[in-house]
Structures are given as structure tokens and as C-alpha cells.
């Protein structure tokens with residue numbers, strides 16, 4: 001094969017046409033390691049032109065800097081006629097590219113005896129794509145295994161980020177979730193490579209739209225940050241860049257069209273093209289989305305079963321108490337009627353009436369709940385007046401057996417186009433709650449007025465009572481939900497009134513909310529549209 005001497009004085013092999021046309025990189029070198037042949041495929045695989053490569057040392061060209069000493073030892077063995085680690089074998093190893101990055105290659109090394117001495121021949125091809133495919137497949141399998149084995153959503157999140165981080169070699173991998181109740185994003189799980197200190201990059205919550213997870217969740221599309229250090233608009237990108245992170249990619253985790261969260265990875269180098277990474281992560285995010293959806297329906301089924309149990313327990317308990325009072329008062333009246341004074345008789349009758357009323361309110365609430373759930377809660381609007389309704393409701397408050405001050409700040413009239421019976425029901429519920437949940441010595445205040453444009457009536461019911469902890473407030477309008485403040489004090493109730501009140505107000509195109517005011521007490525704010533002009 002040898003037929004000439006190159007400019008550098010090295011022997012140069014004339015590449016036959018087949019080597020020039022081969023897709024396989026072909027590189028030949030002599031026993032001193034000097035390159036004597038370099039075909040076009042070697043040019044594209046290793047980044048040096050034939051002219052640049054010929055006559056140079058093979059180690060300097062294609063061996064990673066940290067492996068060059070070992071390369072020299074290998075060359076010495078090959079030159080000494082020993083097989084070394086490479087001769088006559090097919091192997092994969094990370095070679096080095098002229099641009100200064102690793103190229104995974106599969107190669108064979110063989111030797112021939114030429115007239116001027118031994119020549120070594122390398123045939124090689126880049127296996128980046130194949131390696132990536134198997135790395136991605138291993139990652140997908142690890143994530144699928146993690147999801148299948150996890151027994152809770154939290155455990156699944158931890159397994160996913162760990163599988164992604166370790167399989168792909170990403171220093172930081174995170175799974176974020178949208179917390180709708182608190183209007184922010186929380187970090188469900190994070191995997192950090194050992195030995196990397198995150199400093200102020202390690203945050204547990206983010207506001208919507210802020211940083212990579214916030215952006216991904218805000219518009220529901222993948223985002224790619226090619227250089228965290230240049231992303232000067234984001235405090236978190238800069239914090240990432242300070243701990244050596246360079247690139248980041250985040251994809252949304254969705255359930256149908258609803259964005260549940262974001263899967264975000266941070267790397268210190270770009271190994272794979274943006275679109276392949278995005279493809280891998282989007283596939284994984286879809287798996288996670290399906291998992292969370294499945295999990296949610298399982299949890300809902302459990303919650304439903306629990307709600308049913310709680311419902312039965314509550315109904316039994318709430319029925320039993322008033323019934324027991326009625327039975328014992330009626331029994332006493334029956335047995336001892338003649339021996340009881342007039343006042344005592346009245347006292348027992350009042351007990352019977354009060355408890356019977358409590359039972360009938362409960363029966364009505366349960367019926368309303370059933371109507372609500374079947375979409376049959378009827379509203380019959382007419383021209384009415386909120387002030388009248390509120391005055392009547394206050395007059396109807398059960399005689400207070402504790403010392404409370406109930407005051408109202410109302411104008412003379414507040415015309416309203418609404419169902420007076422249903423609005424009265426809301427007023428009764430809010431007022432009786434305010435009275436029930438306010439200890440002696442407190443105050444209950446009702447206000448109502450129109451807004452500046454007279455388009456809406458703004459009505460508040462405030463008390464100075466036991467209050468509702470801020471963290472529990474978002475759950476307040478759920479069926480059967482009772483705040484810990486009420487449960488701790490064993491104040492009777494069913495957790496039905498507010499659900500029905502909200503449904504009634506919403507059927508009037510109004511809103512009812514709890515105001516976020518400092519303790520003590522609770523303030524409900526209702527807004528209702530005024531009659532059409």
C-alpha cells in the first residue's frame with residue numbers, strides 16, 4: 001500500500017478509492033504513532049482535514065487528553081508486537097474531536113507488515129446516535145420502572161428525577177407541580193449529583209411565570225435555555241450559572257390540556273441536540289402525566305369512599321344528638337307532666353322545638369345537597385330587597401344563650417332581583433355560623449351596600465369568633481368540610497351550609513369568599529349583581 005513520502009517526511013499511504021468513498025473512518029499510523037492515512041470519513045468524524053492529520057501523532061489527534069499517557073503505553077505494546085488492549089478487537093470508547101469534545105466511536109484495530117515496517121489500521125464510526133438511543137431507552141425504562149414501583153405520587157416523583165439524573169448524567173433534575181390553591185409552584189422532587197452544592201439555586205417554591213419551571217407552566221410549552229449565565233433576566237438562571245450549570249431544558253407535564261407541572265433538567269454541557277432532548281423529556285412527561293392522572297382517580301375513589309364513611313358517621317352523629325334530646329324531653333313531659341311547673345314544661349317544649357328545627361334544617365340541607373349534585377337546585381328570582389331579608393334573618397336568630405352583640409349597618413333599601421327564599425337561606429347560614437362560632441363577649445356585624453357604579457351589592461358578615469386557619473380556607477367550600485377550629489371545640493355542624501350557600505350565590509351570578517383578614521374572627525364577603533336597569 002505504501003508509495004511515497006509526505007511533506008513532513010512521513011510515509012504516506014495512497015488511499016484506494018474504496019477507502020475514500022467509505023462511510024467508515026479509516027486512519028492508519030506507523031509504529032511511532034505517526035498518521036499515514038486519513039480518509040474523508042475520518043475528517044468528518046474527528047474534525048481534522050487529511051493535510052492537518054498526516055504526520056501527526058495519533059494520540060494527539062484522537063485520544064482524549066486525560067487518556068494520552070495510557071495511549072502511549074498501548075502504542076508501545078502494539079509496536080512491540082503485543083496485542084495490547086486494542087488489536088484485533090471490536091471496541092467502543094470515547095475518542096476526541098478537533099473541537100475539543102468527546103466522540104463515542106466503535107472501532108477495530110488491525111496491523112499489517114509493510115516493507116517499511118508495521119502499519120496499524122483503524123476503522124471507526126461515530127456511535128453517538130446509537131449510544132444516545134440506548135441511553136434514552138434505559139432512561140425511559142428506569143422512569144417506567146420507578147413509576148410502576150412507587151406507592152405514592154411523592155415516591156414516584158423522587159424515582160423519576162433520580163432515574164433521569166443518574167441515567168442521563170444531568171447534575172440537577174427537578175419535577176415541579178402547580179399548586180392551584182396556593183397559586184404557586186412547588187418542587188415535588190429534586191435529584192442532585194453527589195458532591196454538588198446548590199446554594200441559593202435550591203428553592204422549594206416559585207411564583208407562576210418565574211424561572212424555567214414557572215415559564216413552562218405558564219405557557220404549557222417546552223423551554224430551552226442554552227446559556228444560563230446569559231439569561232440575565234432570571235435570578236435563578238444566574239444562581240445556576242454560579243454553581244457551574246450551563247444549559248437547561250424544561251417540558252410541561254399535562255393532563256389533557258391542563259398543565260400539572262414541569263419536568264426540568266440542568267446540565268453543565270450540551271451533549272445532545274435540543275430537539276432530541278425535548279423529544280425524550282416530552283415522552284417522559286407524558287408518562288408522568290398519565291401516571292398522575294391514574295393516581296388522582298385512585299385517590300378520588302379512596303376519597304369518595306372515605307367521604308361516604310364520614311358522611312354516614314356525621315349523619316348518624318348529627319341525627320342522634322337532637323333525637324336524644326327530643327326523646328328525653330318528650331319522655332319527661334309524658335311521665336312527669338303533672339309534677340312539672342309551667343316554666344319547666346315550657347323549657348322541655350322549647351328543647352323539643354329547637355332540636356326538631358335542627359333536624360329539619362339538616363334534612364333540608366341534605367335534600368339541597370342532593371338537588372345541587374343532580375343539578376336541580378331551583379332558583380325563582382323576583383324583585384326583592386336584601387335589607388328586608390337581612391332584618392328578617394337577624395330577627396329569626398335563635399334566642400342567644402350567650403352574650404353576643406349583633407349589629408347591622410344597612411341602608412334603607414337594597415333592591416335586588418333574586419330568589420328571596422334562597423338568599424334568606426344564605427343569610428341564615430352565615431349569621432347562624434357567626435353566632436355559633438363566636439364565644440360569649442364577641443360581636444357579629446352585618447353590612448351591605450352597593451358599589452360605586454350601583455351594579456353590585458356588597459354584603460359582609462363578620463364575627464370575632466374562633467376563626468378558620470389560613471391554610472384550611474381554600475377547602476372551606478367543600479362538602480362536609482369542617483375547620484379544625486370547629487372540630488377541636490366540638491361545636492356541632494355538618495359542613496353543608498357553605499357549599500349550599502356558594503351554589504345559591506353562584507346561581508345568582510354572584511360570588512362568596514372568605515376575606516383574608518388578621519385574626520380574630522371570620523369575615524365572609526358576598527357580591528351580588530343588582531337588578532337590570
Ligand code: ADP
Nearest residue numbers: 433434437482483486493494495496497498522
Ligand atoms: P357547619 O357549620 O354545619 O359545620 P358550614 O358549611 O356552614 O357547616 O361551615 C363549614 C365549616 O366552616 C364549619 O364547620 C366551620 O368549621 C367553618 N365556619 C363557617 N363559618 C364560620 C365562622 N363564622 N367562624 C369560624 N368557622 C366557621
